[in-house]
Amino acid sequence: NAGVTQTPKFRILKIGQSMTLQCAQDMNHNYMYWYRQDPGMGLKLIYYSVGAGITDKGEVPNGYNVSRSTTEDFPLRLELAAPSQTSVYFCASSPTGISPLHFGNGTRLTVT
Amino acid sequence: KNEVEQSPQNLTAQEGEFITINCSYSVGISALHWLQQHPGGGIVSLFMLSSGKKKHGRLIATINIQEKHSSLHITASHPRDSAVYICAVVPNSGGSNYKLTFGKGTLLTVNP
Numbered sequence: 194n195a196g197v198t199q200t201p202k203f204r205i206l207k208i209g210q211s212m213t214l215q216c217a218q219d220m221n222h223n224y225m226y227w228y229r230q231d232p233g234m235g236l237k238l239i240y241y242s243v244g245a246g247i248t249d250k251g252e253v254p255n256g257y258n259v260s261r262s263t264t265e266d267f268p269l270r271l272e273l274a275a276p277s278q279t280s281v282y283f284c285a286s287s288p289t290g291i292s293p294l295h296f297g298n299g300t301r302l303t304v305t
Numbered sequence: 306k307n308e309v310e311q312s313p314q315n316l317t318a319q320e321g322e323f324i325t326i327n328c329s330y331s332v333g334i335s336a337l338h339w340l341q342q343h344p345g346g347g348i349v350s351l352f353m354l355s356s357g358k359k360k361h362g363r364l365i366a367t368i369n370i371q372e373k374h375s376s377l378h379i380t381a382s383h384p385r386d387s388a389v390y391i392c393a394v395v396p397n398s399g400g401s402n403y404k405l406t407f408g409k410g411t412l413l414t415v416n417p
Contacts, residue, residue, distance in 0.1 A: 290401035291353075296350070
């Protein structure tokens with residue numbers, strides 16, 4: 194099993210551009226999450242999903258959108274990128290709401 | 306507000322030493338996660354626990370629910386243990402991974 198796969202690994206965006214961070218898992222997990230990690234800060238939840246067709250906002254959702262059309266995929270969309278969105282983004286999944294998390298390898302995004 | 310404090314922030318040890326990383330939190334919890342993040346790498350779940358103690362190889366995690374405190378111990382430390390160790394808690398209110406609050410992490414460096 195590949196686990197949780199994130200693409201791309203690195204990306205540089207100009208201010209105002211848009212992009213989609215891809216996340217896919219092959220473990221048939223219902224729960225999926227998007228986090229951002231900023232230097233010296235704990236991980237912050239952007240959006241999460243408890244199953245296909247169901248998504249909800251986390252702690253820091255502004256400037257982002259998600260969709261969950263299948264169990265496997267949970268893409269994160271950045272519209273009108275801003276320097277404040279420079280961060281490392283992690284996708285994660287878990288089979289239930291309280292169970293160990295499986296993380297992807299992260300996407301390092303720079304907005305200039 | 307739920308706060309998660311880890312100590313120390315940075316820890317340097319010699320190979321073979323016994324390591325302890327501490328995590329304190331301020332609210333009642335359903336579960337606590339310990340995660341490991343290697344430099345520039347992804348995040349791996351080490352333990353999820355809600356009481357007592359868990360052991361995996363040279364790693365031991367303990368939790369004292371009454372004192373709102375958990376410790377991660379590494380016996381016979383090795384340079385490959387060098388990583389950031391992150392504590393995260395699931396609060397009783399809500400009680401799911403999407404309510405996780407993360408600590409800022411402890412950077413462990415083990416010198417040969």
